[in-house]
């Protein structure tokens with residue numbers, strides 16, 4: 001990792017984005033904070049070139065320094081298309097109303113009818129980039145992805161990296177294999193250009209990635225389709241992605257108590273300014289920081305937290321009520337290292353499949369090293385969970401950090417159980433049945449399990465990746481880990497969590513007519529809240545997880561779907 005902020009990389013911004021940020025700031029001054037979504041102003045496509053638009057913007061009247069609402073609205077209408085209009089609806093070629101062999105274990109007619117509705121939502125969420133973006137990319141922040149894809153929904157108008165994994169899990173249950181492959185091909189196209197998968201398919205997301213689950217997407221698609229050519233095509237990009245996550249900025253060396261050095265990874269965005277999509281919010285949050293370097297550090301922490309996918313959470317804060325104490329780059333996250341461990345196992349598996357034995361052996365060795373690191377650095381045998389590790393040092397500039405037990409973060413987060421999802425695939429821990437039972441007990445007494453699913457954390461901070469919110473990805477990884485653990489008891493707890501999650505999604509859908517981005521786990525049918533934007537609907541990963549759970553566990557005819 002870079003030694004201090006000064007040496008850390010920052011991606012250049014574009015003139016288009018700088019202008020849109022000025023527009024966003026002017027709109028904020030005009031409209032005020034109520035209902036204001038800053039992302040809208042960096043998503044609007046230009047109708048004409050930047051120079052002409054900037055000139056017209058400069059000519060707008062500004063009595064008292066603020067553009068009147070009517071002038072702002074007219075300017076927006078004259079010079080910009082609707083946000084999202086450059087990503088057009090695309091009918092997925094592999095969608096059928098009721099696919100053959102769809103959710104064979106779902107017998108209850110109400111649940112089946114609802115599952116078919118959820119399945120049909122893929123049509124609403126399917127998009128392709130308009131020809132206009134390809135012809136004039138300089139007038140859009142949207143990136144010209146080559147193939148159709150699936151978006152999360154609502155304000156998340158573009159493709160997102162880690163969301164895509166759960167959309168794919170649902171698409172596979174919906175038998176939409178071509179759409180699933182097309183999503184992966186788009187992400188691969190980003191690696192070919194940038195060397196990594198971007199947080200999302202917008203120019204303003206190019207300073208960071210998101211939790212790396214591309215190899216898991218390829219793995220799941222291969223397991224369903226047996227498409228070896230697809231694996232062969234994906235492998236070179238996966239190798240590039242692996243180096244990105246093990247490069248200078250993302251790599252940290254920690255020496256354990258036995259003197260063994262471990263190479264692990266952390267989140268680290270190539271950015272030290274307000275996030276363009278939330279600049280008005282970030283500037284306000286940083287307003288009490290006095291020096292330029294304090295602000296730059298804060299902005300880097302904010303962007304690095306967005307790279308984690310958990311934006312925002314007490315998990316990354318040294319004081320859970322003060323966002324300016326975000327310290328994400330000083331934390332070695334257990335889930336990120338579990339994902340990279342899985343990436344290493346997947347690459348070894350794919351390389352073997354295509355007959356590249358030396359790559360396979362190299363990545364098997366890398367996975368063994370990562371497995372040892374996970375055990376030495378994150379595992380806490382007293383709590384029987386894996387804990388994030390905080391890099392605390394006087395200079396914040398160590399070549400090698402010395403591991404100390406009290407730098408493990410003993411606060412409880414759902415991420416402390418994410419290695420379950422990976423361990424079950426291929427490890428000694430899994431062979432030791434008692435281990436799974438210990439982690440299960442620890443989960444059961446953690447305080448995370450609630451009537452409507454697994455809470456993200458135990459702290460109610462008002463941030464969206466904290467209590468009482470429950471997120472589909474977290475439910476899915478823990479449930480799948482427990483299900484595949486080989487323990488009967490773990491499988492039955494997993495099924496119970498899945499049933500609660502399905503019920504809450506169903507009840508909220510019946511009440512609101514929509515699938516939601518996050519839910520409140522304290523009550524069945526309650527949607528989540530908190531954070532910097534209004535709760536969103538659609539919603540790719542929630543749809544994917546409901547379909548994946550229904551495929552795994554089914555729903556017997558005589559089991560009630562209503563909240564109990």
Ligand SMILES: OC[C@H]1O[C@H](O[C@H]2O[C@H](CO)[C@@H](O)[C@H](O)[C@H]2O)[C@H](O)[C@@H](O)[C@@H]1O
Nearest residue numbers: 152156160163199275277306309310311
């Ligand atoms: O606009 C604010 C932030 O929004 C995104 O984060 C949230 O939505 C994503 C899409 O569903 C999801 O992947 C992420 O986990 C959520 O926290 C975006 O990814 C952030 O970069 C952005 O700043």
